[in-house]
Amino acid sequence: MNLQSPIIIVNFKTYLESTGKRSLELAKQAEKAAKQTGACIVVVPQATDIAKVAQAVEIPVFAQHTDPIKPGNSTGHILIEALKEAGAVGSLINHSERQLRLIDIEATIALCREQNFTSCVCANNPRVSAAVAALNPDITSMEPPELIGTGISVSKAKPEIITDTAKLVKQINPEMTLLCGAGITTAEDVALALKLGTQGVLVASGIVKAKDPYGVLVGFAEAANSVKSA
Numbered sequence: 001m002n003l004q005s006p007i008i009i010v011n012f013k014t015y016l017e018s019t020g021k022r023s024l025e026l027a028k029q030a031e032k033a034a035k036q037t038g039a040c041i042v043v044v045p046q047a048t049d050i051a052k053v054a055q056a057v058e059i060p061v062f063a064q065h066t067d068p069i070k071p072g073n074s075t076g077h078i079l080i081e082a083l084k085e086a087g088a089v090g091s092l093i094n095h096s097e098r099q100l101r102l103i104d105i106e107a108t109i110a111l112c113r114e115q116n117f118t119s120c121v122c123a124n125n126p127r128v129s130a131a132v133a134a135l136n137p138d139i140t141s142m143e144p145p146e147l148i149g150t151g152i153s154v155s156k157a158k159p160e161i162i163t164d165t166a167k168l169v170k171q172i173n174p175e176m177t178l179l180c181g182a183g184i185t186t187a188e189d190v191a192l193a194l195k196l197g198t199q200g201v202l203v204a205s206g207i208v209k210a211k212d213p214y215g216v217l218v219g220f221a222e223a224a225n226s227v228k229s230a
Helices: 021-037 047-056 080-086 102-114 126-133 159-172 187-195 213-229
Strands: 007-011 040-044 090-093 118-123 139-142 177-181 200-203
Touching: 007 177, 007 213, 021 040, 021 047, 021 213, 047 080, 090 102, 102 118, 118 126, 126 139, 126 159, 139 159, 159 177, 187 200, 187 213, 200 213
Parallel strands: 007 040, 007 200, 090 118, 118 139, 139 177, 177 200
Antiparallel strands: none
8 A cells, every 4th residue: 555645653552542442433533634634644453453443444554563474373373364354454563562573574574565565664773774674664663662652752852863764764765654653742743753854653642542632633644744845
């Protein structure tokens, strides 16, 4: 799937606010914000909620994880073919809360490519992001794990990490779509992230735990659009 920037990926994680019926409510708010602003908003529910979310909204739905396996005897693992049938069009890979070995990241990207399934690989610093970019996923997302969930945005606390990552990644793979995440909570955080060289953001608690997720997403999208059109 060709996702147009600016991209806002909302990771539902395993928060109660985004579990079960609430995942559906949150996804519908994200869809409403996407239609109002024209931004590409992707939702990432838990595996158990993918089917009902994908059936209810028209925006892209990603999985939080997929395993580098073929159909067969892999009890407890997550198969790309199953995710596609449930309605997902892509997956996060190697999130800091679900890390993989490099060999498994490479194998998962290859399987995603075979299945026309969008791969969004997370990395924790510029050098790892560059290594990931060399594997040619669809999206690389840089997230310093120490800032995840803190409300302290990477774009404000460590802007040099974003610029360094953008420089390294683009040297290796000029066409790479680069996102950043960790602590993104305000529209200003989003705008700054794009000004520093990304094509969007990966967010979680800043949306999931917000009192008005729709309003926050509209603010994020409008901020991103203003930078893109500047």
